[in-house]
Every structure is written in C-alpha cells, then in structure tokens.
Amino acid sequence: xxxxxxxxxxxxxxxxxxxxxxxxxxxxxxxxxxxxxxxxxxxxxxxxxxxxxxxxxxxxxxxxxxxxxxxxxxxxxxxxxxxxxxxxxxxxxxxxxxxxxxxxxxxxxxxxxxxxxxxxxxxxxxxxxxxxxxxxxxxxxxxxxxxxxxxxxxxxxxxxxxxxxxxx
Numbered sequence: 001x002x003x004x005x006x007x008x009x010x011x012x013x014x015x016x017x018x019x020x021x022x023x024x025x026x027x028x029x030x031x032x033x034x035x036x037x038x039x040x041x042x043x044x045x046x047x048x049x050x051x052x053x054x055x056x057x058x059x060x061x062x063x064x065x066x067x068x069x070x071x072x073x074x075x076x077x078x079x080x081x082x083x084x085x086x087x088x089x090x091x092x093x094x095x096x097x098x099x100x101x102x103x104x105x106x107x108x109x110x111x112x113x114x115x116x117x118x119x120x121x122x123x124x125x126x127x128x129x130x131x132x133x134x135x136x137x138x139x140x141x142x143x144x145x146x147x148x149x150x151x152x153x154x155x156x157x158x159x160x161x162x163x164x165x166x167x168x
Contacts, residue, residue, distance in 0.1 A: 002069070002072060005065050005068055005069055005072075006065075006069060008061060008065045009061075009062060009065035009066055009069060012058045012059075012061040012062045012065070013058075013062040013066075013097075013155075013159070015058045016055060016058040016059045016062055016155065017152070017155035017156065017158075017159055019055060019058075020055075020100075020148055020151050020152035020155055021152045021155070021156060023148050023152070024145075024148055024149045024152040025152075027045070028042075028145050028148065032145075042141070043119065046112055052108075052109060052112060055104065056104065056105065056109070059097070059100070059101040059104060060101070062097060063094075063097055063098060063101055066094055066097065067094070070090060070091070070094060073090075074087065085165075085168045086165045086166055086168070089161045089162065089164065089165035089168055090161070090162060090165050092158075092161055093157075093158040093159075093161035093162040093165070094158070096154045096155070096157055096158040096161070097154070097155065097158045099154055100150075100151045100154035100155050100158070103147055103150055103151050103154070104147075104151055107143065107147040108144055108147045108148060108151070111140045111141075111143045111144045111147070112144060114136075114140050115137065115140050115141070115144075118133060118136065118137060118140075
C-alpha cells in the first residue's frame with residue numbers, strides 16, 4: 001500500500017507545484033505582455049477543465065497522502081522521528097505545503113471568485129465599467145499573480161526539502 005500512497009503523493013505534488021511554478025514563470029508574464037489578448041486568456045484559463053478545483057484537489061491529495069506517509073514512517077507521529085534531520089525536513093516541507101494550500105484557498109480562490117462576480121456583472125451591463133471597478137479588477141488580478149508566486153515558492157522549497165531530506 002505504501003508504494004501507491006507515495007506514488008499518489010509524488011504525482012499530485014508534481015502537478016500542483018509544477019502548475020504553480022509554470023503559471024508564475026511563464027503564463028502570467030506572457031499574459032501581462034500580451035495586453036488585452038492576455039487578459040482575455042486569463043479570463044478563460046480558470047474555466048478550462050475546472051482548473052481551480054483541479055489545483056485544490058491536487059493540493060489536498062498531496063497533503064493527505066503526505067500526512068499518511070508521515071504517520072506511517074513516524075510510527076504514529078512519534079516525536080523522536082521529528083528530532084532527526086530527515087524528520088525535520090519532512091515536517092518543514094509539510095508545513096510549507098499546508099501554508100501554500102491555505103494561500104491558494106484563502107487568497108487565490110477568493111480573489112478569483114470576486115473577479116468572476118465582477119465579470120458577471122460587467123457582462124450584464126453594456127456600459128463601460130467605472131474606473132473604481134477597473135482598479136478593483138487590477139488589484140484582484142495582481143493579488144492572484146503575487147499569491148500564486150508565493151505559493152510556487154513555498155511548493156518549490158517544500159519539494160527541495162523533501163527531495164533532499166535523506167541526504168541532510
């Protein structure tokens with residue numbers, strides 16, 4: 001059973017971390033440089049294959065499988081496990097992933113929901129949006145971009161810690 005849990009943990013962790021890193025390094029900068037076309041692309045991106053739900057599920061599966069493996073390897077969360085360098089690296093990586101997940105759910109998701117709400121209101125109206133609405137859209141978009149970069153950094157560090165744990 002353990003090899004399957006480890007495989008699930010690695011696959012969904014790679015998807016979650018890789019997507020965040022890819023968005024941060026390539027997708028968001030390209031969209032910003034593309035102007036109006038980039039903005040249109042960013043409106044469509046979250047709706048493609050239900051991306052926000054897929055990212056949330058990937059993060060949750062990664063965390064749950066990680067906790068299961070820590071429980072297994074630590075003999076039921078025995079504190080002596082966490083006194084070793086290996087245990088400290090794994091625990092720190094796990095904490096970073098939980099912070100990354102909360103960042104995604106509490107900051108990125110909420111900003112995305114607000115943008116969806118504003119977008120729906122703008123679609124109903126045939127008028128140009130007022131300046132304060134445009135400013136709100138820009139603020140929320142920047143919040144998503146910065147929070148995604150923060151999440152990508154946390155997941156990158158967690159991945160490094162977990163990959164290097166047995167060598168430290």
